[in-house]
Amino acid sequence: MNFLDVRHLSVSFTQEQGSVQAVRDVSFSIDEGETLAVVGESGAGKSQVFHALLGLQAKNARVAGSAKLAGQELIGLPATQLNQYRGNALRIIFQDPMTALNPYLKIGVQLTEILQVHQGASYQQARTQALQALQEVKLPNPEWNFQQYPHELSGGMRQRVMIAMAILGHPRLIIADEPTTALDVTVQSDIISLLKKIHQQHGTSMVLITHDIPLVAGLCERIMMMYAGKIVETGTLQEIHQQARHPYTRALLQATPANQRNSGKLVSIAGQPPDPRQLPTGCAFAPRCEKARRQCQTAQPELTAVSDTQQVACFFAEEN
Ligand SMILES: Nc1ncnc2c1ncn2[C@@H]1O[C@H](COP(=O)(O)OP(=O)(O)O)[C@@H](O)[C@H]1O
Ligand SMILES: [Mg+2]
Numbered sequence: 426m427n428f429l430d431v432r433h434l435s436v437s438f439t440q441e442q443g444s445v446q447a448v449r450d451v452s453f454s455i456d457e458g459e460t461l462a463v464v465g466e467s468g469a470g471k472s473q474v475f476h477a478l479l480g481l482q483a484k485n486a487r488v489a490g491s492a493k494l495a496g497q498e499l500i501g502l503p504a505t506q507l508n509q510y511r512g513n514a515l516r517i518i519f520q521d522p523m524t525a526l527n528p529y530l531k532i533g534v535q536l537t538e539i540l541q542v543h544q545g546a547s548y549q550q551a552r553t554q555a556l557q558a559l560q561e562v563k564l565p566n567p568e569w570n571f572q573q574y575p576h577e578l579s580g581g582m583r584q585r586v587m588i589a590m591a592i593l594g595h596p597r598l599i600i601a602d603e604p605t606t607a608l609d610v611t612v613q614s615d616i617i618s619l620l621k622k623i624h625q626q627h628g629t630s631m632v633l634i635t636h637d638i639p640l641v642a643g644l645c646e647r648i649m650m651m652y653a654g655k656i657v658e659t660g661t662l663q664e665i666h667q668q669a670r671h672p673y674t675r676a677l678l679q680a681t682p683a684n685q686r687n688s689g690k691l692v693s694i695a696g697q698p699p700d701p702r703q704l705p706t707g708c709a710f711a712p713r714c715e716k717a718r719r720q721c722q723t724a725q726p727e728l729t730a731v732s733d734t735q736q737v738a739c740f741f742a743e744e745n
Contacts, residue, residue: 427454428630429478429598434490434500436473436482436654445701447473449654450490452728455598458628462641464677465651466698471634474651475600479517480507494598512543516591520603522583526575532559532586533571536593544594558589562619581612585619592623598630599623605640617643638677642666647734650674653699653709656728660735670731670742672714708739716741 436448448470455461463471476482478492478499492499494514499507511517519525527535536555540546546554552571559567562585575583584604591599601620605613617633621644624631633645641648641662648665650658650673658671669675676694696713699705705712711721720740728738739745 428457428459428495429455430491430493431474431478432491432493434474434477434492435488436470436477437487438483438485439487440485440702443702446654446704447486447701448477451651451654451656453649453656453659455630455632457597458624458630459647460624460631460633460645462645462648463632463634463651464636464638464641464648466636466694468698468701469651470654470701471651472602475517475602475632475634479511479515479600480504481517509543512539513594514596515598515600516596518584518587518591518599518601518604520606522580522587523575525587526583528575530574531571532573532575532578536571536586536590539590539593554593555589558593559586561592561623562586562589564589581608581615584608584612584616588616588619588623592627592629595627596629598632600632600634602634603636604633606635606637613640614643620644638665638680650677653704654701655709655738656736657710657739658735658737659728660732664732664735668735670735670737670745671710671739672716672745673710675745676713716745 431454432452434448434451438445438447451474465471477488482488488500490500494510533555536558537548537551540551540554541548556567556571559570564570564582564585578586605616608616617640620631623629633641635641645662647661648659649656650671652673658669658674665674669678680694694713699709699712707722707724708726711717726738726740728736729742730736731742
């Protein structure tokens with residue numbers, strides 16, 4: 426059985442100007458101990474997929490479909506029960522630690538609370554584990570950092586604190602949502618190495634959400650490409666790098682890392698993703714696709730297997 430099994434997940438938002446289709450019928454699974462990268466441009470729906478299954482979606486969101494964690498349905502679960510999973514089995518690391526850390530509480534208080542609330546640990550037990558976690562993420566002086574407030578730390582150190590929070594009590598799945606986007610390039614690779622070490626030592630399943638394909642290579646075994654709320658291609662790291670079949674994946678691979686990092690966007694792909702309030706009738710990538718033909722304007726390609734591990738949503742996958 427898959428550890429996480431997502432089936433036909435959709436997320437839409439109701440707004441005065443109409444409805445936004447942020448996630449459109451997405452299905453995928455993650456095995457125990459697996460590392461998956463979710464890659465796509467800003468607005469592709471990457472975060473919304475995982476917010477929905479953690480119950481973190483905005484109030485105007487409508488979530489449909491299923492997401493089972495070790496057989497237990499998460500979609501529609503009451504907040505109190507979802508909180509249990511969020512505290513124990515699943516953790517999320519956000520892009521900007523400043524919005525996820527409480528600026529008024531010392532680091533130590535924020536770390537120990539998690540263990541006291543979710544795992545019923547005593548303060549002493551929680552403190553010992555929190556200090557171990559700070560050591561594991563290689564903060565220079567855990568005892569001292571424990572007493573500090575978030576604003577006293579650098580961006581890279583705050584992201585390490587977020588990772589320390591995520592690993593407390595050894596969750597089975599960590600979702601890292603653009604954990605390095607706000608950081609310098611050198612710090613980025615340190616953070617990825619750290620996540621990799623945690624994965625190797627504890628066998629934690631990981632999802633790395635990013636727009637930066639080169640970053641993924643250090644950590645993930647499998648890549649899932651998202652475009653305009655849909656999965657357009659998925660495959661092993663090797664398949665995606667050596668025989669990507671979706672024109673979008675190919676275009677992203679050609680986008681240089683330097684371009685991506687400097688702008689936070691993929692400047693080398695011409696054009697913009699479609700407006701999620703007015704999606705095209707056919708393939709959502711067709712307006713930007715050099716290979717698009719008439720069929721692409723009128724019908725939507727289904728995600729179809731091209732190998733045991735690779736699936737592509739393109740009418741011309743076999744030719745590419
Ligand atoms: N509360 C909301 N109301 C309306 N639209 C939203 C809301 N939150 C997110 N969206 C839209 O959902 C789409 C997907 O967003 P998101 O999952 O954050 O993209 P990504 O993480 O891939 O950058 C975007 O078009 C975004 O504008
Ligand atoms: Mg996002």
